Amino acid sequence: MNIQQVIDDISADVRARLPEMAGEVASYIPALAEVEGEQFAMAVHTVDGQSYVSGDSEQNFSIQSVSKVLTLTLALQRYGDTLWQRVGKEPSGTAFNSLTQLEFEQGIPRNPFINAGAIVTCDALYSRLSAPTHHMLATVRQLSGNPRININQRVSRSEYQHRHRNAAMAYLMASFNNFENEVEEVLKVYFGFCAIEMNCAELARTFSYLANRGVDVASKRRILAAKQNSQLNSLLFTSGLYDAAGDFAYRVGMPGKSGVGGAIIGVVPGKFTVAVWSPKLNEYGNSSAGIYALEQFADRLKLQLF
Ligand code: DON
Numbered sequence: 001m002n003i004q005q006v007i008d009d010i011s012a013d014v015r016a017r018l019p020e021m022a023g024e025v026a027s028y029i030p031a032l033a034e035v036e037g038e039q040f041a042m043a044v045h046t047v048d049g050q051s052y053v054s055g056d057s058e059q060n061f062s063i064q065s066v067s068k069v070l071t072l073t074l075a076l077q078r079y080g081d082t083l084w085q086r087v088g089k090e091p092s093g094t095a096f097n098s099l100t101q102l103e104f105e106q107g108i109p110r111n112p113f114i115n116a117g118a119i120v121t122c123d124a125l126y127s128r129l130s131a132p133t134h135h136m137l138a139t140v141r142q143l144s145g146n147p148r149i150n151i152n153q154r155v156s157r158s159e160y161q162h163r164h165r166n167a168a169m170a171y172l173m174a175s176f177n178n179f180e181n182e183v184e185e186v187l188k189v190y191f192g193f194c195a196i197e198m199n200c201a202e203l204a205r206t207f208s209y210l211a212n213r214g215v216d217v218a219s220k221r222r223i224l225a226a227k228q229n230s231q232l233n234s235l236l237f238t239s240g241l242y243d244a245a246g247d248f249a250y251r252v253g254m255p256g257k258s259g260v261g262g263a264i265i266g267v268v269p270g271k272f273t274v275a276v277w278s279p280k281l282n283e284y285g286n287s288s289a290g291i292y293a294l295e296q297f298a299d300r301l302k303l304q305l306f
Pocket of ligand 1: 096
């Protein structure tokens with residue numbers, strides 16, 4: 001099957017449906033509310049280094065929660081399994097920004113992809129790196145192949161100004177002694193990671209290691225041990241789309257991670273990483289067109305893992 005033809009067909013189909021497709025651009029971060037909703041891009045990066053792209057492929061966007069995969073990757077490199085003393089591995093069944101379980105469960109977030117889990121993972125990273133933001137940018141620049149990748153400071157500042165919920169989670173974790181550094185400093189790092197910008201082809205390439213047993217396709221550099229990479233994909237399958245992870249598994253059938261900027265990555269182990277971007281979000285904070293596109297893609301190429 002011709003991958004370029006498939007993603008071009010899906011792009012044309014999505015573009016025709018976008019005006020009627022349900023969803024709203026994220027508005028709780030004012031700088032994200034300004035993004036034009038009716039945009040769509042899709043890209044595939046194969047384990048043998050081929051890259052395919054369709055739609056608004058030049059457009060940069062904020063990767064938001066997709067950055068949590070990188071945060072977890074950098075933390076697993078440094079902590080291995082000891083990281084799981086501070087964050088769980090279970091689906092939460094609650095929204096990405098929910099606070100409720102955190103109190104019942106003594107300040108240990110359910111998984112590293114909900115906000116509380118990503119913030120505590122950031123805190124862990126902050127403890128082991130003297131310049132976490134510099135290190136993250138160096139990693140992303142190398143993985144994406146674009147040395148100019150950067151943080152959108154306006155988005156990052158806007159998130160910090162509207163940080164109340166995330167700050168509440170971080171302080172609650174601190175009250176349970178599950179925080180090691182100054183909360184406000186860790187939040188700034190977390191928001192910076194969320195506000196990293198890139199285009200869809202760069203996003204697919206950045207996560208090529210997830211489909212390639214932990215080895216970055218372009219540089220052949222090992223990012224994670226094969227077993228850790230497999231475990232990370234399992235967690236993406238069960239929790240990458242929060243309280244919609246079950247629906248995503250049912251419809252798309254592969255590990256995935258979404259962000260409120262409208263991006264979603266999907267992983268087909270041994271074949272490729274696929275990335276989609278479209279900013280209108282459904283009620284779970286996931287891109288409506290992105291999920292539709294990935295479902296079509298998985299159907300056309302018969303990619304469901306089970
Ligand atoms: O912390 C936040 O609310 C955002 N920076 C990231 C949330 C996000 O992308 C959730 N994903 N669907």
